[in-house]
Amino acid sequence: MIMILLALHALSAVVWVGGMFFAYVVLRPSIAGIEPAPERARLWSRVFARFFPWVWVAVFTLPTTGYALIFGLHGGMAGVGPHVHLMQGLGWAMFLLFGHLYFASWRRFRAVVDTGDLQAAGPALAGIRRIVAINLILGLIVVTIAATGRYWPQ
Numbered sequence: 001m002i003m004i005l006l007a008l009h010a011l012s013a014v015v016w017v018g019g020m021f022f023a024y025v026v027l028r029p030s031i032a033g034i035e036p037a038p039e040r041a042r043l044w045s046r047v048f049a050r051f052f053p054w055v056w057v058a059v060f061t062l063p064t065t066g067y068a069l070i071f072g073l074h075g076g077m078a079g080v081g082p083h084v085h086l087m088q089g090l091g092w093a094m095f096l097l098f099g100h101l102y103f104a105s106w107r108r109f110r111a112v113v114d115t116g117d118l119q120a121a122g123p124a125l126a127g128i129r130r131i132v133a134i135n136l137i138l139g140l141i142v143v144t145i146a147a148t149g150r151y152w153p154q
């Protein structure tokens, strides 16, 4: 059971953080010069519409499997090292930021794309880009903390 929980936890992290890395570091510069500009907004709209449901799966799976590991494997919060406390704190920051991205920035961006006023899509997209950049950095830090924490000096 513990192996299943840990596997689901790590896979959720891979899908979410890896997806953000691909979107921000690879896709964003690759489509930067594509014309006409509204096509870029349409592409981002399709990309996010397919990616965000997977992020919701990760946002549900990471804390549920994480707390199941804490209470099932380590006997509660008192039994875990500082790396898990850090992971939990930064994890909640990531979940809240994604909630804001989804319910504010993404909703605004989708509305603009739906109305066809694609020139106005730029500012709405900038809000999504900013939060993805922050969450990508936090995600990379959390994975580093998670993977190395058990070897930190006591």
Ligand code: HEM
Pocket: 009, 010, 013, 016, 017, 062, 063, 065, 066, 067, 069, 070, 080, 084, 087, 088, 089, 090, 091, 092, 094, 139, 142, 143, 146, 147, 148, 149, 150
């Ligand atoms: C409420 C939020 C979270 C909780 C309670 C939590 C809890 C845990 C726990 C208890 C472990 C096992 C640690 C050990 O045995 O040393 C773990 C491992 C891990 N966590 Fe989290 N976590 C959370 C969020 C996250 C997030 C947001 C990410 C990345 C985006 C993440 C990535 C990982 C990874 C990659 C491992 C596997 C490390 C390894 O075994 O090498 N966690 N987490």
